[in-house]
Ligand SMILES: Nc1ncnc2c1ncn2[C@@H]1O[C@H](COP(=O)(O)OP(=O)(O)O)[C@@H](O)[C@H]1O
């Protein structure tokens with residue numbers, strides 16, 4: 001589904017990503033972790049071309065992301081993305097957040113888009129908040145709306161960039177529950193997160209990044225059993241302490 | 243001692259001299275504001291396009307306009323038009339075109355700051371659901387930029403309203419000209435100019451009070 005082949009990226013002279021390769025198969029859940037600044041966000045944003053890369057190739061459902069001939073808006077419409085800071089559209093109601101791209105990109109009718117929005121809001125437990133504006137919701141509620149917004153496009157895969165790290169602790173679980181359910185339904189997911197409980201429950205593989213490199217890419221049990229690299233061991237012991 | 247006699251100022255003067263001038267000043271302000279915001283937004287988009295030539299062209303225009311006194315632009319455009327198209331288009335139309343062109347430069351700087359005040363994440367989120375760059379700008383970034391900048395845009399419009407009096411340089415009939423004509427006809431130029439100042443002040447001051455209240459309101463919403 002997602003194939004990342006030898007990706008390298010520079011910001012000017014600074015090399016953010018070095019020769020990264022991995023893949024996410026259909027129905028697979030891959031968790032990406034690593035210290036802050038190691039390039040996790042950059043890598044995941046390369047997958048739907050929100051960030052350009054200079055070397056290597058990424059294929060999403062067989063379509064090359066870096067190819068100048070690729071219709072990027074069309075490709076992005078098929079890949080859902082959830083951001084650390086939610087990034088809901090603050091000038092629109094919750095329902096409008098969910099229907100905007102359905103109407104403008106997928107050309108669904110307003111009624112069809114609203115029906116889809118209502119069903120998804122119900123699914124994430126927010127049907128009572130449909131008419132509210134994002135600014136009037138808690139962080140956890142906003143992030144669930146953001147997940148629903150991505151799902152409204154019927155994506156073939158979902159990308160998550162630290163979806164719970166901007167949340168107060170008591171709101172983390174309401175978001176993780178939605179994500180766990182998605183994973184159990186067989187959604188293809190690439191998730192940047194430090195929530196190792198989530199990784200243990202639903203991940204198939206875990207990737208560890210450091211300094212722009214993929215240091216470890218292992219099945220979940222191997223990774224938590226005994227990471228091969230010393231850097232991953234240190235990282236794990238640090239985040240599992242608290 | 244200067245003796246002021248304001249009693250000469252009556253409804254007849256208002257309808258004969260002032261109303262027409264006031265209407266044109268308001269018309270000029272509203273057209274220059276809407277045209278200036280539309281073209282100013284386009285200039286801002288050129289400057290933020292990331293394309294070198296578009297950016298450079300817009301920058302030259304904006305910085306050029308902002309470095310020349312408005313009254314000179316008004317004069318030059320009025321004097322140049324007959325050379326360019328072979329006939330005059332009249333002081334009023336000439337003033338309207340000049341003001342739209344000139345104010346675009348100022349509004350563009352405001353809109354540029356407005357666009358930059360919207361986080362990059364918003365553009366990413368809009369593009370991530372499949373919207374094109376143009377759709378993302380139009381439906382997600384620009385509405386927020388406009389809302390954030392509304393008080394500044396309106397303040398610029400108040401300045402613009404005051405600046406419309408500069409069209410006296412080419413003889414267009416605006417509010418100031420109305421007072422001038424009235425003063426001349428009744429032999430009371432000083433009183434007329436004094437009243438003109440009071441009217442400009444009253445309008446500008448009440449508008450800026452409204453902007454202040456709006457600012458407070460927006461701050462609460464956000
Ligand atoms: N727009 C940018 N320009 C320059 N450097 C950047 C930019 N965005 C990110 N970086 C740098 O790239 C590195 C990786 O960033 P990021 O992918 O956000 O890391 P992570 O998500 O793992 O914390 C960091 O050192 C960061 O400072």
Ligand SMILES: [Mg+2]
Pocket residue numbers: 040041042162
């Ligand atoms: Mg990050």
